[in-house]
Amino acid sequence: MSDTYYRERAARRARLWLIVAGIAAAIVVVALVIIALFYDACTRGFDRSPRAIVLAFVEAVGRGDAAVAQECWEHHAYYDLEAGCSEICLARVLGVQYRVVDIMLNSPYTTPTGRANLRAVVSIECAESGEEHTAEILLDSVGGNVPWKHWAIIRSTFGGTVAEPWCK
Numbered sequence: 001m002s003d004t005y006y007r008e009r010a011a012r013r014a015r016l017w018l019i020v021a022g023i024a025a026a027i028v029v030v031a032l033v034i035i036a037l038f039y040d041a042c043t044r045g046f047d048r049s050p051r052a053i054v055l056a057f058v059e060a061v062g063r064g065d066a067a068v069a070q071e072c073w074e075h076h077a078y079y080d081l082e083a084g085c086s087e088i089c090l091a092r093v094l095g096v097q098y099r100v101v102d103i104m105l106n107s108p109y110t111t112p113t114g115r116a117n118l119r120a121v122v123s124i125e126c127a128e129s130g131e132e133h134t135a136e137i138l139l140d141s142v143g144g145n146v147p148w149k150h151w152a153i154i155r156s157t158f159g160g161t162v163a164e165p166w167c168k
Helices: 003-038 050-063 066-071 087-093
Strands: 098-105 116-126 132-141 152-156
Touching (some): 050 066, 050 152, 066 087
Antiparallel strands (some): 098 116, 116 132, 132 152
16 A cells, blocks of 8 residues: 555544544533523522522622622622712621611513613611611613523612711
């Protein structure tokens, strides 16, 4: 047999390995895109329901986990001073001990711009003083019922105000 046969056989084998590697790489990329699309950084999982977002936010504030609390907010709203108790206010209440008494979610409604909003009411009791506080958290998401729908906080009174933080 000539060397041509072995070269062609080696070239065929190399092409086959390239095709298999390309298919494997494509499967990995598709899996990573799907995971990125459905993963929620606020809940640190795939549960993106409004209740899960509110609960993850409230628990993160109680633990003093600023990074997770920030992930629950819509990025620009977190730095907006008009958004209630956001960045500056939350820095004063991070790590304060309290007990969640109740979380009540209203039905989502559509805004004039076509976005979906949902109001949540959270009641807590301070661990040390026993004071009770109630906050309203406004969540925002895309208007349609799509499988990759993510909710994010756009306004919140949770934590009080900069001048009067909860559970001092």
